Amino acid sequence: MTARTELRRVDLRGSSPSTTELRSVLPRGGVDVNSVLHLVTPIVDTVRERGAEAALDYGQQFDGVRPATVRVPAEALDRALAELDPDVRAALEVSIERSRIVHGDQRRGDTVTEVVPGGTVTEKWVPVDRVGLYVPGGNAVYPSSVVMNVVPAQVAGVTSLVVASPPQAEFGGLPHPTILAAAALLGVEEVWAVGGAQSVALLTYGGQDTDGAELAPVDMITGPGNIYVTAAKRLCRGVVGIDSEAGPTEIAILADETADPVHVAADLISQAEHDVLAASVLVTTSPELADAVDAAVAEQIGRTKHVDRVRTALGGDQSGIVLVDTIDDGIRTVDAYAAEHLEIQTRDASDVAARVRSAGAIFVGPWAPVSLGDYCAGSNHVLPTAGCARHSSGLSVQTFLRGIHIVDYSRDALADVAQHVVALANAEDLPAHGDAVRVRFEAL
Template sequence: MLNRIDLRGGSPDPRGLLPRAQLDVSVAVERIRPLVEAVRDHGYPAIREAAERFDGVSPHRLRVPTEALAAAERDLDPGVRAALLECIDRARRVHADQRRTDVTTQVVPGGTVTERWVPVGRVGLYVPGGLAVYPSTVVMNVVPAQVAGVASLVVTSPPQRDNDGLPDSRVLAACALLGVDEVYAVGGAQAVAMLGYGAAVDPDGTDRCAPVDVITGPGNIWVTAAKRLLRGVAGIDAEAGPTEIAILADDTADPVHVAADLISQAEHDPLAASVLVTPSTGLADAVDRELARQVPATRHADRIATALGGEQSGTVLVDDLDAGLAVVDAYAAEHLEIQTRDARQWALRVRNAGAVFVGAYAPVSLGDYCAGSNHVLPTGGCARHSSGLSVQSFLRGIHFVEYDADALRDVAEHVVTLAEAEDLPAHGQAVRARFADPAGSAAPAANSPAVSPGGPAVTR
């Protein structure tokens, strides 16, 4: 079922040979630009028109009433409630340890730099609702923002025709469990535009969604394109593409487990990527047999078969695990499983991955829900330079510079010299002015550099 790519014999750069979904976000940007601009300029009417066109609903108000949130929580299946509460608890435990502390460095006596970590003021959290609905993504977005100390949180998720034009009831229940009461029934590029620019959310314009500072959360290519278009208007977490899993496995891996894990990600989307990297042709053959057995028994067999048979999925044969490690680092998977002998030792050598799942009993689906880790992760090779969602995604490091007169005087000569070297004399003058007496001459302390009003500092 999986295509095979044989890299045995070595390849100087496997990156261009690996399976990858072909998505042109730049084309999608131009497709959604008119919609984004319409939301910016007109607000509610443009959002409603988009909902009618893409979601098949015609909402009167976009904000979810508080009573609907309460009802969704009240009516939530007890088993789902227990699972969500466990997901929330484990996520809080992991993310609480990510909270940064302020650090003060004494550069010289009287001169310090403090890095303070300050949360953004308001964030918009996007929760998908297309082929599947994701109450767990509410948890993964909201928990790190709350731990970071963000004061204002807003969640937006596509309206559902079978829920009276509101987002999925389980998504609403997750919001209620987390104490989020500003929720909008808006999806797609129009949701991102609403979050970035702010917009009226009812016909008479009395209710508005205020613009946010940061937009996070996964979505389809149209959501990704809108996030790219609004980058700078608001911060974004990443340009998320279709989900992907890579599994580095040797002949000790259980083909039943490997096949099940490849299927689990293919279930998301026909464009989802499932990649096996192995030096064992025996394992590759056994996994193919397992896929042929397991896929027809799944609820979403057609979707899974399309994903597994697509150009974005495949089995990559390598000479050994060292070569396999080079391949998975080049691929930089959103999710990377290591199912080998001494799995942890191989995992510790991984450089590029959104999250690494180590050993036979840490499947990706554990991380999707109840590992405590975050499942909003970089895709499309972006794990080479980007991280998954975390508390840090909602914090900004701000430097506080505190110098007294002696500390500034001590370094004044160097500041003036560098300012003159860069032909920015006013920079140097900003230092000189602090040490000039009323008559305009320098007034340095004893045994300190003198700063002359007419030129670089000189020493007594």
């Protein structure tokens, strides 16, 4: 008989918790980035001072291998693509094609606004010049993350891209060949064999490779990583832009009695497969569904490859089942949770999804599991975690664009508003601001 595996439960039925109370009682894991800053700070400082040599030294220490150079040779990229499994290549090509379709519709155009006759403000969108795209190693191989980072940057018009990924002892100090193949498939010519905090530092400050080639610093770093990568991004933020401080991955599922417990269980397990800190949360109006999901998890978990990792994640404080009275209560609950990935498996799922305000991405109905979005939906899977979906978006073309206002006023248009500029300057006790307008007319 299969052993029963039950997620811990939070029963909110019969109560009306405030947003503050919801945030305190909902399952939530996360990591304390501050707890490792003292370990990461000297790594960042050393790489800033010693460049590639320091980054490669840390690669030897943490990854067990020291590549001859940071930059991956072009022939290694070509070889990885030539040797890529045909089925994996076909899947990556579909992922790239669909991602380009979706992200292609995101590109903003310039906007010219005539404020008054002779006075215009134009918002011009300009891509970041050079971007570092981090692709983690760790528990899995992530060619999909290459796609999710590179495609929106390319669509935005970023002309200088470098993908950084940890060196692998198994592959002679190169990143995993599937990572290299994905980069080659996308036309990325610059890949660095460096991971962890040292990767973020080297991307930020640049340097000279061991063969004398320049490793140019970037203007922005995107892509998820472990707690040390996140800490390094926090330390380097300001010198470079970053997309976010990504935490452990998470799924929330809002479901009623119409949901299939086998589907729900499979989706909770699939997210738990990422990491022992991954969060899997079910919010439901149906105690019967909750019981059935527990039974389905117990039945399926023994068949999954990474069973120990999954059990640990599902049994952690970050995972659980939340019981609510109504779908309205469920919507309030998932909005308070603000999941990275939110599935809606309810009656009238599209209508319910339309009412949700806080989620990184929403997957509607029984035929849109999160794993579809991970690979082939066309959406982006680099998404805000740890409740940051309340205020932040996932990676998109806009991430790589800067809006610049261009102000163009004629003499008459300035004259029309001059007295108001002077009045506001005086009100703020900045009279020279007003004088900068006044002298233009007094001198004529």
